[in-house]
Amino acid sequence: PGGEVVSFRASSKEWATHSRVTGVVIDGYNKPDRQQSDNWVGMYGQHNRFDHNQLVGKTNAGTTLVVVRNATSGLDNRHRIDHNWFGPRPNLGSNGGETIRVGTSTDSQSNSNTVVENNWFEHCDGEVEIVSNKSGGNLYRGNVFFESRGSMVLRHGHGNVVERNVFLGNNKAHTGGVRVINRHQIVRDNYFESIAGDNFAAALAVMAGTRDAPLNRYEQVDDAVIERNSFINVRQLFLGAGLDDERNAMPVNSRMAGNLFIGDGSRELLRTQGDLSGIAFSANVQSPAVSPGFPAGVSARQVTLQRAANGLQYPVETVAAGAPRDLAPVSRDQVGVAWYPKALSTVALDSGSVRRVAPGEDTLTRAIAASAPGDRLQLQRGQYRVDQVLGVDHPLSVIGPARGQASLQFTRPSLFEIRAGGALKLSRLEIDGALAPDAAGNAVVRIAPGSQAFNYTLHIEDSRIHGLTANKAFDVVNAGKGSLAARITLRNTTVEDISGSVISAAAETDDLGTYNAEQVEIVASRFTRIGGPLLTLYRGGTDESTFGPSLLLQGNQLQQVGVADDTSLRLQGVQQATLVDNQFAHSGRVRFSHRVGEPHLRVRNNVLTATAAMQSDTPAETLP
Known part of the structure; x- marks a missing residue:
């Protein structure tokens, strides 16, 4: 009917x-x-x-x-x-x-x-x-x-x-x-x-x-x-x-x-x-x-x-x-029925088996294909070459032995692609983009338009990412139209020499109140020679039905970030942004623009060196 x-x-x-x-x-x-x-x-x-x-x-x-x-x-x-x-x-x-x-x-x-x-x-x-x-x-x-x-x-x-x-x-x-x-x-x-x-x-x-x-x-x-x-x-x-x-x-x-x-x-x-x-x-x-x-x-x-x-x-x-x-x-x-559980649990990252992965060509590809939800792929010291896009359709962790000891190179436009049902944690890895081709949509982690990736988490920690220069728009993370991250986190990570953005979450440009990331946290990380903004986070329209997006940027060092268009952070329609203890040197300015609601921009102890002052149409609140 x-x-x-x-x-x-x-x-x-x-x-x-x-x-x-x-x-x-x-x-x-x-x-x-x-x-x-x-x-x-x-x-x-x-x-x-x-x-x-x-x-x-x-x-x-x-x-x-x-x-x-x-x-x-x-x-x-x-x-x-x-x-x-x-x-x-x-x-x-x-x-x-x-x-x-x-x-x-x-x-x-x-x-x-x-x-x-x-x-x-x-x-x-x-x-x-x-x-x-x-x-x-x-x-x-x-x-x-x-x-x-x-x-x-x-x-x-x-x-x-x-x-x-x-x-x-x-x-x-x-x-x-x-x-x-x-x-x-x-x-x-x-x-x-x-x-x-x-x-x-x-x-x-x-x-x-x-x-x-x-x-x-x-x-x-x-x-x-x-x-x-x-x-x-x-x-x-x-x-x-x-x-x-x-x-x-x-x-x-x-x-x-x-x-x-x-x-x-x-x-x-x-x-x-x-x-x-x-x-x-x-x-x-x-x-x-x-x-x-x-x-x-x-x-x-x-x-x-x-x-x-x-x-x-x-x-x-x-x-x-x-x-x-x-x-x-x-x-x-x-309430409800007695014969069916009132289940709340979802499969968490690192909740499954630990699978050891040896270095080599496409060993990681085969390990991911054989993985189960929640598994932790423990990499050994050495070089890993990846010749296929690694599709992630369940919660998965890829962990190196120690920072810099497991190096990943990839020959496809993207290394990882988060799909519906996926979540990804990357820890203690070196990711080198030297072998990647010049292709539209280059990214280390891509969430393709129409992928239906929804309420996923992406966590990158204790890692180094560099050499993303195959073209002028090679991102670390690119969130496509229709996708929505519950949380994207970068923590204690070094990113150097990339032509695009570190995180691009700005695909919902039809201004219907949708956006690509609920929460973004970038903490205790270093960014050097980044062509585009560290982060582009966009929510357009005037609909009042959502709480996000929100940003925490704390304890980071930015050197020569976003110089090309004089923008190190582009925040449009973000509802909560907290910028604390960051250092901006020879970088583009922070741009914060209001779209709907009562956004909050909170700042404390951000040091600008050879960097223009923040541009915002919302007064910034100085935290104690």
């Missing part, structure tokens, strides 16, 4: 009523092209139930479960979605990675009256909206959000209730809470602990809206009630989030009452923007002191916490604020 795996309809005109789907598992049932969109579950019609199912491992675009609505078949859906395990969904790197969406902006002014309760969301990291509410009258109750990046977002629609949910971040980056937008929303009796997100992914984000907003924009918050919630060891509360020239209508007729606020100590808990006089505060408690910016209605009190039988923390003292003590979070065992 359509593109879904489970569809509550017989045809485009015959939608289900009073139907139930239970005890179903969908595990990794993905389209080969991760940019092709589909939904695993489509809930059409009215009075249907989806319960005790397991949905895990969606990697391509499209919401995992959608409630589909239209006026012809009825907008008053009254569905129930309960006791499901929504297992790990990796970062999509673009819009369209929600786990649940109820409605669309087009039909958002009507009530769906759908109940989403007692579900477990675990490692649902697809995008900034774990649950995207786009209709009215819905109830989100008793759900557990466990170590999931993103938030429960009241994106469109009015009169929704978010109550008695538990958000457990365990300080995982970008774990969020609830984002409030629109009219008559109620957020009450919820528990938030160790939520590490900020900005739109703060433990609580109350948005600024747009006056007379069109259906697809942010409507002003009006008549919101936020009461009796506990925020324990969270990083940030953000009131007035998103304030800009368009979103300039501040919350009105709203109140925050009886909430308990305890920050994690990493920064000031409260962040505010704009006029918050439209929010009335009463009987709130913050420990140990009240954040600047809170008006009257928040009192300071020293609170000692103790974990209760339900696993949550409550004040030892009598405090008339915070989440109720009778919360009974649904357990992991109570």
Whole structure:
């Protein structure tokens, strides 16, 4: 009947009523092209139930479960979605990675009256909206959000209730809470602990809206009630989030009452923007002191916490604020099915067998062909000649005996090619490009366009790479269009005499909000006579559905890097960049440009010698 795996309809005109789907598992049932969109579950019609199912491992675009609505078949859906395990969904790197969406902006002014309760969301990291509410009258109750990046977002629609949910971040980056937008929303009796997100992914984000907003924009918050919630060891509360020239209508007729606020100590808990006089505060408690910016209605009190039988923390003292003590979070065992595991494990680098590889011609080629996921190929001292591109489609480590003792030369345009399912660690190697031909796309490690390499890791450490001069654009790492690295790391590595870039992650130039690397870390390394930039990292467009990319550049030495176009680092649309203790000598300048959101550029103790000053359209924050 359509593109879904489970569809509550017989045809485009015959939608289900009073139907139930239970005890179903969908595990990794993905389209080969991760940019092709589909939904695993489509809930059409009215009075249907989806319960005790397991949905895990969606990697391509499209919401995992959608409630589909239209006026012809009825907008008053009254569905129930309960006791499901929504297992790990990796970062999509673009819009369209929600786990649940109820409605669309087009039909958002009507009530769906759908109940989403007692579900477990675990490692649902697809995008900034774990649950995207786009209709009215819905109830989100008793759900557990466990170590999931993103938030429960009241994106469109009015009169929704978010109550008695538990958000457990365990300080995982970008774990969020609830984002409030629109009219008559109620957020009450919820528990938030160790939520590490900020900005739109703060433990609580109350948005600024747009006056007379069109259906697809942010409507002003009006008549919101936020009461009796506990925020324990969270990083940030953000009131007035998103304030800009368009979103300039501040919350009105709203109140925050009886909430308990305890920050994690990493920064000031409260962040505010704009006029918050439209929010009335009463009987709130913050420990140990009240954040600047809170008006009257928040009192300071020293609170000692103790974990209760339900696993949550409550004040030892009598405090008339915070989440109720009778919360009974649904357990992991109570959701999903009993006959199929709730598996989280993926094969890690260095988790398999150790295979010794002798020097010689294509000995490494044969060893990789015979390797299994997680294997570690231990090279001996000597010369290794590689006459084929080494395809990597599973986690694999190639390790030398000591730095400089195992030397790799290759006669193809690339030495390694990371493919779908691959991950690669290179350690204690010397890689020499002297034998490589002059060919388009030359790179030591290439991720080909259309390869579907997704959420892979690449780690290069304690190595020397040199002699990449066969043409004017010979890179160390080249990430092709459609690929997405979870992390690329260079550590304690020397790179000398290359014509291209050390890392080129800039293939997503159609400006749709996609990018090629979530995190890049370059630490304690030396770069000399590099023709192109050390790093080109690009994210275009104005979509706000992602957290990345991010960069850490620390303790490196750059000598004659990026002189050709006066650019040693080209960072466009990067959300977090930290540059600490680096030395730039006779090199191109650092160029940082803002595309979307509130990017952070943090610097400390970077020394520039015969190098132009950094060029940035975002003020740099100097770290202590």
